[in-house]
Amino acid sequence: MTDALALAGWRREIATLHARIRGAGDPQIGWRDWCETRDRLFREHPASPIPAARRAGYAGIPVFAYDPALRFSCAIVAAVDPVSFTVEAGQDGAITKHPVGRTDSLTQRLGGELTLYWIEGYGGGLFLPFRDATCGGETYGGGRYLLDAVKGADLGMTEDDRLILDFNFAYHPSCAHAPDWVCPLAPPENHLPNAVRGGERL
Numbered sequence: 001m002t003d004a005l006a007l008a009g010w011r012r013e014i015a016t017l018h019a020r021i022r023g024a025g026d027p028q029i030g031w032r033d034w035c036e037t038r039d040r041l042f043r044e045h046p047a048s049p050i051p052a053a054r055r056a057g058y059a060g061i062p063v064f065a066y067d068p069a070l071r072f073s074c075a076i077v078a079a080v081d082p083v084s085f086t087v088e089a090g091q092d093g094a095i096t097k098h099p100v101g102r103t104d105s106l107t108q109r110l111g112g113e114l115t116l117y118w119i120e121g122y123g124g125g126l127f128l129p130f131r132d133a134t135c136g137g138e139t140y141g142g143g144r145y146l147l148d149a150v151k152g153a154d155l156g157m158t159e160d161d162r163l164i165l166d167f168n169f170a171y172h173p174s175c176a177h178a179p180d181w182v183c184p185l186a187p188p189e190n191h192l193p194n195a196v197r198g199g200e201r202l
Contacts, residue, residue: 003047010047013037015152021169022156028066031168035063038171049174049181062201069109070167070198073158076101079115095184096120097127103165111194115187116147116163125149128165129173129186133195139202140176143186170199 017037021030039060042048050058079099086096097117106113110132117127127150131143146165147154153171155164173183 006045006047010041010045011151013041013045018152018154027068027071027166027168031066031166034169035061049177051178051180063199064168064197064201066168067198070196072103072105072109072165072167073162074103074105074165075162076116077104078102084120097184100126103163106165106192109194110192110196112192114146114190114192119150123150126154127184128190129184130170130190130192130196131186132192134197134201137202138195138197139200140172142173142176142183143190144170144172144199146170167196167198170196172200 017034020033021027024030024033042050042061043055043058048055079102082099084096084098086094096119098120099115100118101116103113103116114128114130119125119127126147127145128147129143129145132139135141135143145153146167146169153169155166155169157163173185174181175183
């Protein structure tokens with residue numbers, strides 16, 4: 001019960017943080033809030049992915065400098081041959097992901113587009129994992145997440161219904177911080193050929 005309440009508290013904090021970010025007039029102000037709040041949560045929260053023995057001396061999450069060119073407003077086009085697939089996620093059990101669309105605005109800057117998924121099950125949620133040319137060197141080899149609406153990580157949409165994707169908010173899955181976690185990673189169609197130097201780094 002204690003673990004479940006701690007995880008619920010973590011999700012509440014993350015959802016509240018992203019609500020503040022969506023309401024910030026300046027994306028960079030929202031990004032600084034994101035960095036500072038996550039540093040505190042990683043250091044202090046009982047559901048932190050940082051092992052308990054390392055939290056007291058934890059210096060904070062390394063991040064790339066904010067780059068305004070990594071913020072996009074994307075229309076989402078239909079996914080080609082959308083086929084659901086299931087991955088194992090440790091104690092969370094099997095997770096089924098269904099492609100719901102593909103971005104149309106990233107190729108010129110990042111070298112490719114990304115598939116957006118819906119996590120099936122009660123409540124569901126949008127999910128966007130990706131890999132890029134920094135993975136395995138500057139960032140975690142398994143990739144990073146940009147959206148995970150199940151946990152409240154969602155920057156919203158513009159007034160003309162375009163999805164906001166800001167790679168300055170890209171973050172590592174929990175398994176990058178400790179081997180106790182099992183995380184769904186980016187499938188091949190979400191591997192970008194260019195380096196995305198925004199968000200969390202190693």
